[in-house]
Amino acid sequence: MNLHKLIFTQNACYKAGRTIAPKGIMVHSTGANNPNLKRYVGPDDGLLGKNQYNNHWNQDKPDGRQVCVHGFIGKLADGSIATYQTLPWNWRGWHGGSGTKGSVNDTHISFEICEDGLTDADYFAAVYKEAIELCAYLCKEYKLDPLADGVIIGHYEGYKPGIASNHADPGHWFPKHGKSMDTFRADVSKLLTANEADQPTTPTSSNEETIWNFLSGKGLNAYAVAGVMGNLYAESALKPANLQNSYEKSLGYTDDSYTAAVDNGSYTNFVKDSVGYGLAQWTFWSRKQALLDFARAAGKSIGDLNTQLDFLWKELQEYTAVFATLKAATSVKQASDAILTGYEKPADQSDAVKTKRAGYGQGYYDKYAEADVPTPVPTKSVDQLANEVIRGDWGNGADRKNRLTAAGYDYAEVQARVNEILSGKTSTSTAVTYTVVKGDTLWGIAAKKLGSGARYPEIKSLNGLSSDIIYAGQKLKLPAK
Numbered sequence: 001m002n003l004h005k006l007i008f009t010q011n012a013c014y015k016a017g018r019t020i021a022p023k024g025i026m027v028h029s030t031g032a033n034n035p036n037l038k039r040y041v042g043p044d045d046g047l048l049g050k051n052q053y054n055n056h057w058n059q060d061k062p063d064g065r066q067v068c069v070h071g072f073i074g075k076l077a078d079g080s081i082a083t084y085q086t087l088p089w090n091w092r093g094w095h096g097g098s099g100t101k102g103s104v105n106d107t108h109i110s111f112e113i114c115e116d117g118l119t120d121a122d123y124f125a126a127v128y129k130e131a132i133e134l135c136a137y138l139c140k141e142y143k144l145d146p147l148a149d150g151v152i153i154g155h156y157e158g159y160k161p162g163i164a165s166n167h168a169d170p171g172h173w174f175p176k177h178g179k180s181m182d183t184f185r186a187d188v189s190k191l192l193t194a195n196e197a198d199q200p201t202t203p204t205s206s207n208e209e210t211i212w213n214f215l216s217g218k219g220l221n222a223y224a225v226a227g228v229m230g231n232l233y234a235e236s237a238l239k240p241a242n243l244q245n246s247y248e249k250s251l252g253y254t255d256d257s258y259t260a261a262v263d264n265g266s267y268t269n270f271v272k273d274s275v276g277y278g279l280a281q282w283t284f285w286s287r288k289q290a291l292l293d294f295a296r297a298a299g300k301s302i303g304d305l306n307t308q309l310d311f312l313w314k315e316l317q318e319y320t321a322v323f324a325t326l327k328a329a330t331s332v333k334q335a336s337d338a339i340l341t342g343y344e345k346p347a348d349q350s351d352a353v354k355t356k357r358a359g360y361g362q363g364y365y366d367k368y369a370e371a372d373v374p375t376p377v378p379t380k381s382v383d384q385l386a387n388e389v390i391r392g393d394w395g396n397g398a399d400r401k402n403r404l405t406a407a408g409y410d411y412a413e414v415q416a417r418v419n420e421i422l423s424g425k426t427s428t429s430t431a432v433t434y435t436v437v438k439g440d441t442l443w444g445i446a447a448k449k450l451g452s453g454a455r456y457p458e459i460k461s462l463n464g465l466s467s468d469i470i471y472a473g474q475k476l477k478l479p480a481k
């Protein structure tokens with residue numbers, strides 16, 4: 001599944017903010033010949049493409065109607081298929097109307113599949129597969145049985161039991177390609193079972209939390225952190241002293257004895273032995289030389305976790321294209337693919353390898369990122385946004401304010417920085433920010449970043465927090481240490 005997130009914060013349904021305990025999923029299709037996601041999902045995030053009519057559903061009443069679903073499946077600007085989450089999954093959507101027995105809106109998560117002319121078999125196969133993956137994901141998340149009565153239903157199946165309006169979707173489409181809601185439910189069930197069979201692959205390592213916190217602390221969003229970690233797991237199982245397994249025998253070393261021999265100088269061929277070592281399995285001589293120099297300069301073991309993380313971070317910034325993708329990542333897969341093809345560059349970069357590494361990354365994402373952050377997680381710095389505003393990317397006046405707010409940014413903060421830059425103040429002393437990860441507390445952050453937990457009220461006041469509640473993905477300004 002190619003899952004992205006763009007929450008419809010401007011839609012009256014989102015603003016209503018009512019929540020449900022999801023009991024099922026209702027499948028819709030749009031009923032209009034327009035397979036492009038940008039028709040419904042906006043504003044453009046760089047992948048969707050621009051909707052010139054601006055009639056997407058991220059507005060108070062799309063097309064004058066009170067409608068909102070939790071997701072859309074359709075085409076990105078480049079023609080590839082994606083899923084966009086557009087409401088937190090446990091928000092109450094406005095999608096199925098009601099019947100004599102109540103409303104499906106109170107119980108079911110909903111998504112629309114963008115219809116095309118209904119005759120393209122390739123398009124159908126792609127969105128059908130994407131929809132199955134989405135439903136399997138949601139069934140796992142909310143512990144739903146896809147085969148149980150009334151759990152996964154097409155809109156047209158909601159009328160008879162009296163929980164939805166009388167619509168035909170998607171029953172007018174699936175049979176044209178030999179499918180039905182029955183095959184759909186069976187396919188979701190099959191995928192869930194298959195996923196469970198190879199579930200033990202969700203890797204655990206004592207280092208994973210340290211690595212997650214390190215990368216999050218550098219300001220990468222959760223997609224990017226997960227994408228990096230999935231690759232590191234594939235390379236080294238997150239073990240910094242990992243010596244490439246196939247060479248252990250020929251060199252006569254274990255992970256630990258190799259590390260010790262490099263550290264004490266008895267093994268002198270570290271740089272030129274062409275053997276992968278460490279978190280990222282650094283192999284090429286110039287990178288191993290740089291790692292060795294870096295560790296020596298820091299007075300640390302070549303196998304030290306934090307030293308390798310510092311080195312990794314330094315390297316990543318030098319891979320400018322990869323780094324730019326990470327900074328703006330909107331999915332785990334996107335970040336993972338960028339690391340695989342632009343940074344790790346192993347011989348095998350096949351789709352199977354991409355899927356596998358992104359899968360490891362997703363495991364970390366599921367474990368450490370909050371599942372339902374109620375607003376989109378902003379990924380750009382205030383300075384970056386201010387420069388984009390000045391360049392004209394965000395429009396003017398109320399339009400600028402709406403668009404920045406919809407994308408999850410603090411308009412006033414960005415505008416203040418714009419004014420500062422335009423007035424010629426060149427101060428670059430932007431405050432240090434910290435991205436909250438699961439399990440964090442204000443006390444813990446103050447202890448870690450300011451040297452004393454007792455300083456947590458300073459963080460609260462600097463960020464205007466009225467309570468001690470923080471959530472994963474939240475960016476906090478930190479006072480000077």
Ligand SMILES: [Zn+2]
Nearest residue numbers: 028155167169
């Ligand atoms: Zn419908």
